[in-house]
Each structure stands twice: as C-alpha cells, then as structure tokens.
Amino acid sequence: MPIRIVLIVMLLVSPRMAKAQDLTNGKWLVDLGRDYPLSAQAGLSAADGQIALLFMQAARRIEPDLAEACHWSYDLLLAFGREAEALDSLGRYVMLQPDDQPAYLDWIDLSLRNLQVAEQRVEFCREHLDRKNQPAEVLSHLHRRLAEVYFNRGDVAQAVREAESAVEAYPCNLAAVMLLDQLHSNQAGPVAQVQHLLRLLACNPADIGSTRRLAELLYWEGVPAEADRWYKHAISLYEHMPPYSAPPELLLARVSALIDSGGLDQAEYLLRQVNESHPDRIDGRLLNARLAEKRGDPATARRHIKAASESVKFMLANVGPTAHLDPGVLAEMAWFFAHYDAQPAVAERLARAVLAEQPDSPVAKRALGSALRQAGRDDDAIDLLKPLAGSDAWAAVELARVLDSQSRTGEARAYLQAASTQPTTGEQRAALAEIMGGPTSASASAPMDSTTTENIRAALESFDAVAIDYPLYTSRYLQVSVRPAETDFLPGRPWWCDFELKNNGPFAITLGPGQMTDADLLCIVETVGDRRRTSGASLRISLNRKIRLAPGETIVHRQTIDIGTIRAGMIGTPRMDHQVSVAAVLSPIATGYENGWAVWKAGLGGLELAPIRFRRRALGASRQALDTVLGVVRSGSVADRIRAAEILAMLLAEQQHLAAGRLNYKAARLDMPALQSAILGALRDREWSVRARVTESLRWFVLDEAGTRQAMELLNDEHWLVRGLAMRMLTDHFADKFLPVLERYAESDSDPWCREFAAALHKRTLEKQPPPPSE
Secondary structure, eight states, X not given: OOHHHHHXXXXXXXXXXXXXXXXXXXXXXXXXXXXXXXXXXXXXXHHHHHHHHHHHHHHHHHOTTOHHHHHHHHHHHHHTTXXXXXXXXXXXXXXXXXXXXXXXXXXXXXXXXXXXXXXXXXXXXXXXXXXXXXXXXXXXXXXXXXXXXXXXXXXXXXXXXXHHHHHHHOTTOHHHHHHHHHHTGGGOOHHHHHHHHHHHHHHOTTOHHHHHHHHHHHHHTTOHHHHXXXXXXXXXXXXXXXXXXXXXXXXXXXXXXXXXXXXXXXXXXXXXHHHHHOTTXXXXXXXXXXXXXXXXXXXXXXXXXXXXXXXXXXXXXXXXXXXXXXXXXXXXXXXXXXXXXXXXXXXXXXXXXXXXXXXXXXXXXXXXHHHHHHTTOHHHHHHHXXXXXXXXXXXXXXXXXXXXXXXXXXXXXXXXXXXXXXXXXXXXXXXXXXXXXXXXXXXXXXXXXHHHXXXXXXXXXXXXXXXXXXXXXXHHHEEEEEEESOSEEOTTOOOEEXXXXXXXXXXXXXXXXXXXXXXXXEEEEEEESSSEEEOXXXXXXXXXXXXXXXXTOEEEEEEEOOOTHHHHHHHTOTTSOEXXXXXXXXXXXXXXXXXXEEEEEEXXXXXXXXXXXXXXXXXXXXXXXXHHHHHHHHHSXXXXXXXXXXXXXXXHHHHHHHHHTOSSSOOOOOOHHHHHHHHHHHTTOSSHHHHHHHHHHGGGSOOOHHHHHHHHXXXXXXXXXXXXXXXXXXXXXXXXXXXXXXXXXXXXXXXXHHHHHHHHHHHHHHHHSOOOOOO
C-alpha cells in the first residue's frame, strides 16, 4: 500500500497519532446532552429539558464514576424541582470530586433543605463540623448555616456566636459577614457601619455598591478627605466596566467631598467635565456656586444660582399639558426656590402641589416650612418644621431661624445642637456652624463628634488595601488560558481544551458570584472553511472549583468545545480545511448587540483573552484509503470500528450536501450506496457501543428506503441505549409521522429509561406541531 494511503488510514483510526483522547461512552453521552439544547430540533420546553436530562442519566448509567454526568444531572434535576434525586446526583459528584468546594457547599445546603426539623439541621452541621481536616471555608459555611437556624429559632445570642465563628474561620464568607451585620443592626453606629463595609470590600474590592455606600457614609460623617478616596475608587470601577463611565451623580458627590476637603482645583476640573456632558443638571450648577463661594467669589456664585434658576423655570414652563413631573423632582425644585433662589411664593406653590399628591414628602414639607417662614407665617412654619428637625439638618436650620426671630434662642440652639450630632453634608455643617456662631470654613469639613471621627479614621487606617486595585488591574494578578490538546484536529476527533486559571498575585483571590472574580468563562468558537460559522455565546466553562485561589495556585479544567453549530458544521464538511479560533471572556457581561449578536465584555475582575487558534484538518479520502477504512469498520478494534464508521457517516453526509448544492466547494464524488451499506452493516456489530455510535450517526444524512427499514429494526435492539438513540434518530427523520411509534414505546418498552425518552420525544414533537386550522 502506498505510504500516503497508510498515513491517511492511521490518521483516521489510530488514537496514537493524536494527543486528544477519545470520548468514553459516558462522556460521549454527556456531550450529546450538552449538544442537544443547541440543536435545530430543540426548543425551550420542559420536554427539551427532560431529553437533555435523560442523556446525562444515561451517561451515569453507562459510566457511574463520570463526575461530569453527575453534576449535569444535579443541575437539571434541581431545575425540575426533583430535589431528592438532585441531592443524590450531587452527593455522588462530591464523592468523585472532593476538591470542588463550591459543589460541596451546595451539597450541604441541599442536604439541610431536605431536613424538615431544626434539630436535625443542627445535628447535621455539628456532625460535619466535627469531621477532621475540613477546610476553613467549609467550617465557615457550616457555622453560618447554624447561625441562621438559631436566628430563626429566636436564639439571637447563639446565632451571633455562630456567625462570629463563621467570619473568624473565613473572613470572606460574605453571607456570614452580612448576617453578622444584621444581627448587630441594633448596635450599628457609624463606626460599626464603616467596619462592616470595609469587611465587604476586603472580600471583594470590585463591590461598587459597598464602595459608594462607604464613600457616602464617610462624607456624611464629616470626613470628606477620606470619603474622596472611596469616591475615586468607585469612579475607577465604573470606568473599568461597560459603559466605561461613572454616573454624573457619583462624580458630583466626589466634587462635594473635594470642595469640603479643600481640593478646589480638582473639584473644578471634575465639575467642568460634568457640566460639558450634562449641562442641564441643576445640582451641577449649585456646586459651581458653592465652589465660587469657597474661592471667595460671591458674584460668580450668584451668576450660577441665577443660571440654575433659569433652568428650573424653563423645565417648569415646558411641561406639556399631559406631562407630569416626578413629585420628588418637584419637591427638590420647591426647596431650590425656598433655599437657594429665595422666591417663597414659587416655593410654596410647588411644595403644596407635591403634598397634594404625596402628603408625607419631607422635602416638600421642609420647602413649605421655609417658604412660610420667609412669608412671616411663623407658627405655621414651626408646625411643619418641628417634626422634621430631628432627622433633617436643613429643617433644623430653618426651624432655628424662625425660633431666633421669636427670641427663642435657647430652644433654637437645642435643635441645632441635636442636628450637629447627626450625619450632615459639608454645606449643612457650614450652615449649622454659621447660625451657632462657629467658624464656618472649619466646620464644613470637621465632624461634630471627634470620638466617632477618630474611631472611623482608625478603622480606615487598619484596612489592608493590598488587593484594592485588583479589579482595576486584574491581569497583573490573575492569568486565564485556553490550551487546545492539538494544533491540528482530524475530522471526528473531539476538540479537547484545557482551561486554566492561575493566581499570580501576592494575595488570595475569591471566586464565585459576588466575589473578586466570577470564574465563569464564556467561549465563542468560530470556524472559517467553506464559510464562517460561530457558536455564539452558547459555550460556558465554569472554573468556580474553589472558594478562593491562593497565591501561585492553579485551577485546570479539561472540556470539549465542539458542540452545537460547530459540531454540525464539522460533521458535514470532513474534506474541508477549517481554521478555528476560540475567544474567551472571564466574568462576561452583555453590553449590547452588533450585527444581531450580543457583544460580551469582561466585567470587573474579569479578563478578555486574545483568540487562540488551531486547525481542523481536511480528510484526503482516496479510493484506496476508503477501502481500508471499510475493512476497519468490519474487523478493527472497537474504538477503530467506531472511528471508521463515524468517518464514513461524515463522508456520506457531505456527499449528500454536495449533491443538493448546500456546500459551496467541490470534492471528489464518492460511492454513496457503498458508504451507506458499510454504515448500515455496522448496525449489526456485536458490540453495543459500536451500534449506539452508528445509530447516532444515522441522524447526519438522509436515509433511503433500505436504510429506513434497517434503522427501524434498531427499535428492537437488545441494548436499551441503542433503542433509545434509534427513537431520537427516527424522530429527527420523520417528525410527527413517528408519533404513534413513540407513543407505543413510551408505554411498552421494557426499559424505564427508554420509556421516559420516548415520552419526552413524543411530547416535544407534539408541541412542535402547528395548531389545527380554525373552522
């Protein structure tokens, strides 16, 4: 035999020629289950989910120790609400994959959910806490679950002890940190709130919500310089995620902190940016006025107030007859005309309009009280302002002014003193100090309670900020890579890839939803051969196999990626060379659409990988090579018989596509009857796994009458899996015409899996039928 022919045959059937391992029968079934939802026949019905589940259950039955099949079964069973079966599947997975900590925690949670009595849950947690060598993350999780049990039973003291143990065991247990904060809520002064937010940010410095809350808390507690640091961090986080810009209200909040802490030049720079992009914002104009006052330029401040007034009046004048301003916006307008541009009649009219719709609006009440004070209606003003003064610094200022006008100075000072101990803005602190006779410039940035301020600053100074820039410079600390098992894959060979996550930083990286990195990897596979094909955003690889990744530690997960559109395209074009690229996004978020496809970008803590490339090689199927492969189908090893039969099925599918004009390239014509005869002959193979693989391959091409007769005989095969796959194959070929057969096998097949599979196929096919015409 010529050497070229020998090489072709070896490439077709020899596993020693490739690094990519063959699929075991169980893994092959798992991949059929992964592929099914992406197939043309699948929809989004419960029957489709049941079919995918049955593939995974078949994989477990064929290969009981296949961890992946157990985990897929768990996910799908849980989605169907079959918790007892889901728990069994997850328990098996955890036994097979003991290092998968998130799965172990899920198993703990599901186990607890299936225990009805609190005492049973306590006993379960205590038993697992007593086990040796439990990781700190697991101990923390168990203590947190115990804390919840005790809290629900009303034993708050014991709940606190368990929650504290949870945080002590693993400080980045966010659920435990949140629970402990809830349990201490009655003691949550500003210092405790700062400490709580710092704990959250130590676990996840990409937490924008906690960052903003911390900045706002610090600002309102009178430490604007410290607040500015966290406002700056929040702005940086926004600038590192789509749409890559911070909201204007956050920028203006930082401007306030800068003005109060003396950073006037930087405040002016930021204000200019906001004013250019949002020229109609009233709060921006008011901050321009504050900045001018700080610079000792009252004339410029008045010009900004006047410009703001014109903008507000323009907005009011241009509300159409059917339009309706939000009551909250209208209340702020009323306060503007009461406080900034003193027009009490306008303020009163607007405030009363709001109160007619929202009688409890504190801003409208405050604005009305101020307007009444300016109109000389002191008693009415006092009645409105007194209930607000304890929680609203501006209301306290207005109340003090009206009380002062009545020579009730002591009473006025008492309200001001009470307001000065509450969280206030720099502008409010300046107003309070002015009325109380203090130095306004110092009081605008200095707190009223020095002990609280000292404790807040101490908490901030003790914060370990080593990981604070992780979400801004993730690639410095985290490395993600995709490595294909080969650079050249042969037709029919599985596309195995190794997905790796490595911590290159000096600190641990927490993984999972809400953590530093959600290690969910989106892969988009694209092939270019006879035409361009793409998987779209259909392939997700979870690398959340640990709770935290220690410095230098690596997670490696091996998975196949040739499913869905890509698998179908490769099956039908075995004699075409394909260039393959795989782009990957860690922690993906959708940012919009482009040419009908979602655009995916890395979220905070994520990474975008440059595409990796490899080749799907074309077959050179000469007459001599095919003759040899035909011989292998009959007499090779089991693995060789499977590979040879699948290659022949691919060639037959391609030949039919070419004959029908569905492919835009040319290839030598093959003897289609001979190909089909060899494939159908493999259906009589003595080994069930060969018959099963060949049965699946019959879906790839159109059967003639003889082929259909032989395919129908598979419904009586001695092996349950062959019968089930034959049902699917024949359903794909004959759709609703096959419904009576499916109905019969759903009732009478000797194997329960086959009965369920037939029933699911029947239901799916029935659902796809068009409705009968209306009479």
